[in-house]
Amino acid sequence: MAEVKLPRRDFLKAAGAAGATGAAMATGIVACSPETKTSAAAAAGPETWQVLTQQEVAFFTAAADTIIPKDELSPSGSECGLPVFIDRQLASAWGGGAKMYRAGPFLKGTPEQGYQLALTPHQFFVAGIAAANVWCEKTYGKTFDRLEQPKRDEALKAMEDGKAEFDGFDSKLFFQRLLTINMEGYFSDPLYGGNRNKASWRMLGFPGLPAIYADKVDEWRTKRYVAEPQSIADFS
Amino acid sequence: MVTKLKEVDVVTIGVGLTGTMLAKELTLAGLTVVGLERGPDRKPQEEYVLPRIRDELKYGARMELMQDNSVDTVTFRNQSDQTALPIRRWGAFLPGEGVGGTSNHWGGLHWRFLPTDYRIKSAIKEKYGANAIPADMTIEDWPVSYDELEPYYDKFDKLCGVSGKAGNLKGQKIDGGNVFEGPRSNEYPSKAMKNSPGGVMLADACRNVGYHPFPAPFSAPSAPYTNIYGVTLGSCEYCGFCGRNSCEANAKASGTVNVMPVLRNEPKFELRTRAFVTKIVYDKQAKKVTGVLYTDMKTGEEYEQPAGMVILSSFVFNNTHMMLYSGIGEPYDPKTGKGLVGKNYCYQFEANGAAFFEDKELNPYMGSPGDRTVYDDFNGENFDHSGLGFFGGGYTVGGSGGAPPLGGRAIPEGTPRWGAEWKKATVKWYYHVVDFNTQGSVYANRANYVDLDPTYKDSLGRPLLRMTYNGTDNDHKMSRYLLSKLEVAIKAMNPTHYELRPRPKNFTVVPYQSTHNTGGTMMGTNPGNSVVNKYLQAWDASNLFIMGASTFPQQHGYNPTGPLGALAYWSADKIVKDYIKNPGPLVHA
Numbered sequence: 141m142a143e144v145k146l147p148r149r150d151f152l153k154a155a156g157a158a159g160a161t162g163a164a165m166a167t168g169i170v171a172c173s174p175e176t177k178t179s180a181a182a183a184a185g186p187e188t189w190q191v192l193t194q195q196e197v198a199f200f201t202a203a204a205d206t207i208i209p210k211d212e213l214s215p216s217g218s219e220c221g222l223p224v225f226i227d228r229q230l231a232s233a234w235g236g237g238a239k240m241y242r243a244g245p246f247l248k249g250t251p252e253q254g255y256q257l258a259l260t261p262h263q264f265f266v267a268g269i270a271a272a273n274v275w276c277e278k279t280y281g282k283t284f285d286r287l288e289q290p291k292r293d294e295a296l297k298a299m300e301d302g303k304a305e306f307d308g309f310d311s312k313l314f315f316q317r318l319l320t321i322n323m324e325g326y327f328s329d330p331l332y333g334g335n336r337n338k339a340s341w342r343m344l345g346f347p348g349l350p351a352i353y354a355d356k357v358d359e360w361r362t363k364r365y366v367a368e369p370q371s372i373a374d375f376s
Numbered sequence: 377m378v379t380k381l382k383e384v385d386v387v388t389i390g391v392g393l394t395g396t397m398l399a400k401e402l403t404l405a406g407l408t409v410v411g412l413e414r415g416p417d418r419k420p421q422e423e424y425v426l427p428r429i430r431d432e433l434k435y436g437a438r439m440e441l442m443q444d445n446s447v448d449t450v451t452f453r454n455q456s457d458q459t460a461l462p463i464r465r466w467g468a469f470l471p472g473e474g475v476g477g478t479s480n481h482w483g484g485l486h487w488r489f490l491p492t493d494y495r496i497k498s499a500i501k502e503k504y505g506a507n508a509i510p511a512d513m514t515i516e517d518w519p520v521s522y523d524e525l526e527p528y529y530d531k532f533d534k535l536c537g538v539s540g541k542a543g544n545l546k547g548q549k550i551d552g553g554n555v556f557e558g559p560r561s562n563e564y565p566s567k568a569m570k571n572s573p574g575g576v577m578l579a580d581a582c583r584n585v586g587y588h589p590f591p592a593p594f595s596a597p598s599a600p601y602t603n604i605y606g607v608t609l610g611s612c613e614y615c616g617f618c619g620r621n622s623c624e625a626n627a628k629a630s631g632t633v634n635v636m637p638v639l640r641n642e643p644k645f646e647l648r649t650r651a652f653v654t655k656i657v658y659d660k661q662a663k664k665v666t667g668v669l670y671t672d673m674k675t676g677e678e679y680e681q682p683a684g685m686v687i688l689s690s691f692v693f694n695n696t697h698m699m700l701y702s703g704i705g706e707p708y709d710p711k712t713g714k715g716l717v718g719k720n721y722c723y724q725f726e727a728n729g730a731a732f733f734e735d736k737e738l739n740p741y742m743g744s745p746g747d748r749t750v751y752d753d754f755n756g757e758n759f760d761h762s763g764l765g766f767f768g769g770g771y772t773v774g775g776s777g778g779a780p781p782l783g784g785r786a787i788p789e790g791t792p793r794w795g796a797e798w799k800k801a802t803v804k805w806y807y808h809v810v811d812f813n814t815q816g817s818v819y820a821n822r823a824n825y826v827d828l829d830p831t832y833k834d835s836l837g838r839p840l841l842r843m844t845y846n847g848t849d850n851d852h853k854m855s856r857y858l859l860s861k862l863e864v865a866i867k868a869m870n871p872t873h874y875e876l877r878p879r880p881k882n883f884t885v886v887p888y889q890s891t892h893n894t895g896g897t898m899m900g901t902n903p904g905n906s907v908v909n910k911y912l913q914a915w916d917a918s919n920l921f922i923m924g925a926s927t928f929p930q931q932h933g934y935n936p937t938g939p940l941g942a943l944a945y946w947s948a949d950k951i952v953k954d955y956i957k958n959p960g961p962l963v964h965a
Contacts, residue, residue, distance in 0.1 A: 206794075208799070238446070239444045241445040241463070241465070242464070250454070254886045255465065255886075322794075328432055344802070345807065346780070346781050353743075354614050364737040365742065371427075
C-alpha cells in the first residue's frame with residue numbers, strides 16, 4: 141500500500157469508489173459496491189488499466205452490471221469483461237478520435253446534424269462520468285457505483301430519458317453512447333476483451349466462426365442450427 | 377514545389393469499381409493508364425481472410441473500410457437557411473476508401489433501372505398530363521435509353537457473375553423472375569441464390585395477395601464462375617457478415633476482387649496509392665483538362681500528372697467536389713435555378729419493417745443480402761399514380777438471416793433497451809425475425825443540392841463539400857405508400873407481431889440508412905441541362921469523363937451500382953470505339 145504514490149485524499153477517494161481493500165487495489169481487482177463485489181472480483185480485470193481511472197472503472201463496472209444484469213441467461217456485464225473492453229477501446233485509435241473530423245468551429249447544431257463535440261470517445265466518457273457522478277451525488281448523495289441496484293436502474297433510466305440534468309453535459313447523449321459501447325463489448329468477438337467465454341453468443345445461440353453456411357441452409361431450413369460457438373482466437 | 381511528371385494517356389481519379397473497370401478497358405485498347413487512389417491498396421489474399429474477416433466490431437462498428445473523416449468529409453444541413461456542420465464520423469451513409477472503394481463493402485444487390493425510368497419525365501407527362509410534375513421537382517429524362525444500355529448491363533452482369541432469375545428474356549415474360557424488368561439479352565450468369573426461410577414466407581404471401589415475387593438479384597455467383605476478364609470467383613457462403621465488410625469467398629463483386637487481379641499484371645497500368653488528387657488542371661479556353669495535381673501522402677511531395685484524358689471515378693460527393701474545386705462548370709444556385717454542378721443531389725428513401733414469428737426457427741446468422749424475396753409491383757411506373765399525390769416508388773425486399781449479433785438483434789418496439797427485460801426479449805426473438813426494406817426513389821427537388829462549404833476545410837485546406845438535403849413531401853408519401861403495401865404482405869404472413877418504421881420527417885445523418893447518394897454532375901442532352909453528355913463526357917472539357925452515380929439525373933427505386941456499372945461500360949466502349957481515334961466532343965450541342 142505504501143507503494144501507491146497518491147496523495148492521501150485522492151487515494152482514499154479511489155479506494156472508497158472501488159469499495160475495496162488495498163490488497164484488491166494492488167492486484168487491480170476492482171469491486172465496486174457490496175452488491176457486485178463477488179461478480180466483479182470473479183471478472184478478474186487486468187493488472188493495470190490502460191486509460192481508465194479507478195473511479196471510471198467503478199462507474200463502468202456498475203453501469204455494465206445494470207445494463208447487462210447477471211441472470212440465468214448470462215453472467216453480468218462486468219463478468220463478461222465489459223470494463224476491460226471499454227478500457228481498451230477508449231485507449232485505442234478509435235477512442236483517441238482516429239478517423240474523426242475534429243476541426244472547428246464547434247457549433248451546437250440540430251439533432252439531424254449528429255455529434256458535434258470536439259471530444260474524442262475517451263474524452264467524452266471522462267467528462268460524462270464526472271458529470272454523471274456529480275448528478276448522482278446531488279440526487280442520491282452517492283456516486284453511481286455506490287448506489288443500490290434499484291437506484292442505479294432509476295438513475296440510468298433518468299439519463300436515457302434525458303431527465304437527469306447533468307451540469308453542462310448532455311445526459312441523454314451520454315447514456316446513448318454508454319449503452320452502445322456496452323452492447324459492442326457484450327456482442328463482439330471476445331478478441332477485444334468483452335464477451336468473455338462467448339457468453340452472449342451462448343445466450344443467443346450465435347455460432348460465431350467460421351460462418352460458412354452454403355452447405356447448411358437447406359438442411360437447417362426449418363429447425364434451429366446448434367453449434368458450439370467459435371471465435372477468432374479459436375482459429376488463430 | 378510541384379514536380380511535373382511525364383504525360384500519360386489516362387489518369388483515373390480514384391481506383392474504385394468504375395476506376396478499375398475503365399482502367400482495364402482502356403489498357404486493353406492500348407492506352408497507358410495511371411490510377412491515383414488516395415486510400416490504401418487492398419489485397420484480398422491478405423486482408424479478406426479467415427478468421428480476421430469475421431470481425432463485426434472492426435468492420436461493422438468501427439467502419440474499417442470507410443473513408444477517413446479526418447482527411448475529408450462533407451458538411452450537412454436540412455435546408456439552406458441553416459448552417460451546415462461537418463459529419464464528424466459517418467452515420468447515414470458510408471463512402472469507402474482504398475482500392476475498390478465503396479464496392480468493397482456494398483451489400484451486393486445488383487439491379488437494372490426500368491426502361492421507363494430512363495424517360496421518367498416524359499412518361500409522367502404522357503400519362504398524367506403536361507402539368508402533372510410539381511414545379512419544384514427537377515427530374516429529367518436520361519439522355520440514354522434502357523435499350524442502348526442493355527448490352528452494357530449484360531457485360532457488367534458478366535463481370536460480377538450476378539445470380540438471379542430473369543423475368544423478361546428478349547421480351548418473353550418469365551414467371552418467377554421480375555416480370556416488370558426491361559428485356560434482357562441473356563439469363564443471369566449464375567442461378568438465383570437459395571431463398572432464406574423468411575424469403576420463402578414472403579414469396580408465399582406475395583402470391584396470396586397478388587404481388588409478383590422473385591429472387592433478389594445478387595452480385596455474387598451462387599456457384600464458382602469465371603468472369604469476362606478470366607478471374608475465377610468463388611460462390612457465396614451465406615456467412616451473414618456481408619454488411620460493411622468485404623468477402624472472404626471472393627464472391628461478392630468489387631473492383632478489388634473482380635478486376636484488380638488482372639489489372640495488377642497489366643504492364644500499361646500503374647497504381648499509385650495514397651495519392652491524393654487535389655485538383656484537375658483545367659484549360660477553360662481550350663475546354664480541355666491537362667492533368668491533375670496530387671499530393672503523395674507517403675512523402676508529402678506534390679505532383680502534377682499531365683494526361684491526355686482524365687477519368688473522374690471517385691465517390692459521388694468527391695466527383696462533384698472535384699468539379700467545383702477545379703472550377704469546371706457553373707455551380708448550381710437553388711435561388712435562381714441556374715448552374716448545374718451540384719444540382720439534383722438525390723438519396724435513397726428507404727424504410728423498414730420487421731415481423732416476428734414465435735413458432736418459426738429462422739437461424740438469423742445464416743444468409744446473405746441475396747437470399748431474399750423481392751416484389752417490384754410498386755416501383756417507377758409499374759403502377760398507376762393517379763390520385764396518389766406522389767410520383768416514384770421502389771422495390772421491397774424481405775427475408776431472414778444475415779444478422780450477426782452486433783447489428784442484427786430486432787426486438788419489438790416498446791421493449792426496454794437494456795436490463796433484464798431487454799435480455800429476455802433479445803433471446804426470445806433472435807431466431808424469429810423476418811425483416812423488410814422498401815427501396816424508395818428520390819425524385820430530384822430544387823432545394824436539394826451540394827456546393828462548397830464556406831467555413832469547413834479538408835486536411836489539405838480545400839473547402840469541404842456541403843450537402844443541403846431533406847426528404848420531400850413527395851418522397852414521404854411515396855414511402856408511406858410502399859409501407860402500406862408491405863403491410864398487406866406482412867399480414868398475409870400471419871406474424872405474432874409486426875412493425876413498420878416510416879422515416880422521420882427530417883433526414884438525419886445518423887443512424888445508417890443507405891449509401892445510395894446520387895447526382896451532382898448529372899448527365900443530359902445538352903450543356904443547358906447537364907454536366908456530362910450521354911457518354912459521360914463533360915460538356916466543358918471534352919477529355920474529362922465522369923463515372924458513377926453522380927451522373928444520375930435522379931435516383932430511382934433501386935440500388936445504383938448496377939446502373940452505374942452499365943454506364944461505365946457504355947462510356948468505355950464509346951471512348952475505345954470513337955473517342956481515341958477522334959478526340960473531341962462526342963455529342964455536338
